[in-house]
Amino acid sequence: MTNWTRTLAAGVVAFAALTGAAQAEAVKIGIAAEPYPPFASPDAAGNWVGWEVEIIGAVCEAAKLECAITPVAWDGIIPALTTKKIDAIMASMSITEERKKTIDFSDKYYNTPTSVVGAKGTKMDATPEGLKGKILGVQVSTIHADYAKKHFAGSAAEIKEYQTQDEANADLAAGRIDATQADGIALDAFLASEQGKACCELKGNVADDPAILGLGAGVGIRQGDPLKDTFNAAIKAIRDSGKYDEISKKYFNFDIYGG
Numbered sequence: 001m002t003n004w005t006r007t008l009a010a011g012v013v014a015f016a017a018l019t020g021a022a023q024a025e026a027v028k029i030g031i032a033a034e035p036y037p038p039f040a041s042p043d044a045a046g047n048w049v050g051w052e053v054e055i056i057g058a059v060c061e062a063a064k065l066e067c068a069i070t071p072v073a074w075d076g077i078i079p080a081l082t083t084k085k086i087d088a089i090m091a092s093m094s095i096t097e098e099r100k101k102t103i104d105f106s107d108k109y110y111n112t113p114t115s116v117v118g119a120k121g122t123k124m125d126a127t128p129e130g131l132k133g134k135i136l137g138v139q140v141s142t143i144h145a146d147y148a149k150k151h152f153a154g155s156a157a158e159i160k161e162y163q164t165q166d167e168a169n170a171d172l173a174a175g176r177i178d179a180t181q182a183d184g185i186a187l188d189a190f191l192a193s194e195q196g197k198a199c200c201e202l203k204g205n206v207a208d209d210p211a212i213l214g215l216g217a218g219v220g221i222r223q224g225d226p227l228k229d230t231f232n233a234a235i236k237a238i239r240d241s242g243k244y245d246e247i248s249k250k251y252f253n254f255d256i257y258g259g
Contacts, residue, residue: 026068027227029056030086030220033071034164037189038251039092051251055109056090058243059219063234075141075163078103081220088227089220092183094143096214104223106231108216109244111258113205114144117187117196118179119172126181126204128156134178135160137168144181147212152181173199181206185256216258 031048035041039052048069060067072080077093080086081103095105116126116136124130128151136157138145148159160177162168168180173195180187184205190196206213219231238244239257248256 026066027060027088028070028086029060029067030070030072030077030080030089030091031056032074032077032091034074035166036092036186038185051247051256052090052092054247054250055238055244058238058247059090059109059231059234062237062241062243063230065230065234074139078220081222084222087221087225088231091220092186092217093220094214095216095218096143097211098146099214099220102223103220104225104228105218105220106228107235108218108258109235110256111216112256113184114147114181114213115184115187115205116179116181116203117172117191117200118203119175119199120201122178124179124203126206128152130203131157131179134158135176137162137171137177137180139163139165139168139182142182143213144183147206147209148181150212151206151209169196179203185252 031040031052036050038050040048040050043049048071053069056067056069070086072086074091077086077089077091078099081089089103093099095108099105116124116131118124118134124134131152134157136148136152137160138148140161140163145159145161148157153159157179160168160171162171165180165182165186168177168182169190171177172180187202191200191202219235221227221231244257
């Protein structure tokens with residue numbers, strides 16, 4: 001059994017075994033340092049909270065691992081894994097063939113649609129025709145940036161990249177861009193905020209492209225690392241036990257695991 005403890009000053013969450021035995025070195029779980037509600041974001045006290053943070057806790061408990069959440073800038077999170085600064089990534093990272101050239105993945109632990117949100121009253125939809133002549137904001141080094149460049153750039157939309165999704169949302173609210181594309185759940189959270197309610201609305205979900213958008217979010221691990229089997233077993237365990245659904249129902253009114 002494990003006990004979830006927080007080291008507030010360092011923004012670290014540890015899952016420590018409550019036994020008298022000496023504890024092994026913590027498995028460092030990399031999350032994006034940029035807020036990404038409702039998956040992971042710091043609260044007013046500096047604690048990392050959200051659906052994905054709770055899932056990390058449940059997975060580590062099921063795997064009997066001592067884990068430490070380690071925030072890393074999104075565009076450096078894969079290099080942090082390959083250079084062993086962290087041991088795994090649980091940051092809503094989609095499983096794609098391109099990424100699998102560099103790292104490996106566990107089985108998926110959720111899968112949600114990709115959406116486009118735009119200014120209220122602006123006629124557009126999530127298609128090349130609907131976004132023609134518009135400025136579309138995306139977060140750099142994401143599947144959404146790759147998708148937008150492939151499907152919406154050129155004769156359709158002008159693509160503007162941001163270091164964080166929050167920056168794209170802020171520019172959308174300020175009228176500096178016409179729309180933004182991201183994970184549908186993350187954009188739902190933006191639309192539920194005071195800023196999002198005032199400015200914006202869902203324009204639709206993009207057409208699927210598994211080669212870019214992937215097959216759901218998985219735990220990123222180094223190629224050949226036996227942690228893959230550990231995480232696969234733990235994900236299955238929390239799904240079978242009902243813990244996954246117990247956590248998910250606090251955040252969503254639908255099945256985030258997906259088909």
